[in-house]
Amino acid sequence: MLASEIKFCLRMAKAIACQFGPNCEVVVHDLGTNEPEHSIVAIENGHVSGRKVGDGPSRVVLEALHSDTTKLQDRLAYLTKTEDGRILKSSTIYMRDDDGKAIGIFSINYDISAMKAMEEMIQGFVGPARPEKEAPEITHSVGELLDQLIEQSVRLVGKPAALMNKEDKIRAIRFLNDSGAFLITKSGAKVCSYFGISKYTLYSYLDEAKSE
The missing domain is CATH 3.30.450.20 (PAS domain)
Incomplete structure (x- = not known):
């Protein structure tokens, strides 16, 4: 700008x-x-x-x-x-x-x-509570944001990283890539450590995720 x-x-x-x-x-x-x-x-x-x-x-x-x-x-x-x-x-x-x-x-x-x-208090008097979709969180640290995105990728797959197979990890990494996580400095190293893969494997999974 x-x-x-x-x-x-x-x-x-x-x-x-x-x-x-x-x-x-x-x-x-x-x-x-x-x-x-x-x-x-x-x-x-x-x-x-x-x-x-x-x-x-x-x-x-x-x-x-x-x-x-x-x-x-x-x-x-x-x-x-x-x-x-x-x-x-x-x-x-x-x-x-x-x-x-x-x-x-x-x-x-x-x-x-x-x-x-105040709305919830009034709602408690006049009717049942209305379920709402969880709102995304605003962070001021890119490290915290990366942690959030990794946690969301795990919830998306539905199993902990230790139990994920190759397809599960590709799905999680596709979510991280689509969310812009890899624009964060040194994010690749953290993702590799979290999912127990090498940098070479990460690049391979990224290629597969982008081609699907």
């Missing part, structure tokens, strides 16, 4: 955060950086998720960096959660260049934990 674009986004972030108060976090990610582990270039009310300028990406950003950015769609009013369990209502808007390629992300995360608690 150009410096002028970042400055404008910073002004917009300040305005939105001021309008909606301390529960509203606004984050700007630069997708053009050569260091995807440090994609946040502007943030307001970072205490909501515990992040700051220079921190790493969320899963949404990793997937954006890994995908064809011309095909990415904005996501509005979906639920995420922080590491300490607070519920956020989030919107993700992609900023694009003249060719339609995503060059940045403008994200709004509003802490609705108190509202959700």
Whole structure:
């Protein structure tokens, strides 16, 4: 992103955060950086998720960096959660260049934990609780994000790594690749150690996963 674009986004972030108060976090990610582990270039009310300028990406950003950015769609009013369990209502808007390629992300995360608690209390009086799909977690450490993605890959397969056969491991590695996990520095070594495979085997499994 150009410096002028970042400055404008910073002004917009300040305005939105001021309008909606301390529960509203606004984050700007630069997708053009050569260091995807440090994609946040502007943030307001970072205490909501515990992040700051220079921190790493969320899963949404990793997937954006890994995908064809011309095909990415904005996501509005979906639920995420922080590491300490607070519920956020989030919107993700992609900023694009003249060719339609995503060059940045403008994200709004509003802490609705108190509202959700009140909703659940009222729901307890007026009717049965409604099951909800688990919200993805926002992290500020790429190491924590990688750990999350590895755990999700294991849940996807449905068995611990020690009991996985070749096909199971390829399925898990396909999920990690599609999620952008291998954009994280030194992720390959951690994945190899976790699944008990060599770097050569990892590359072989990646090739098979991509060809399917």
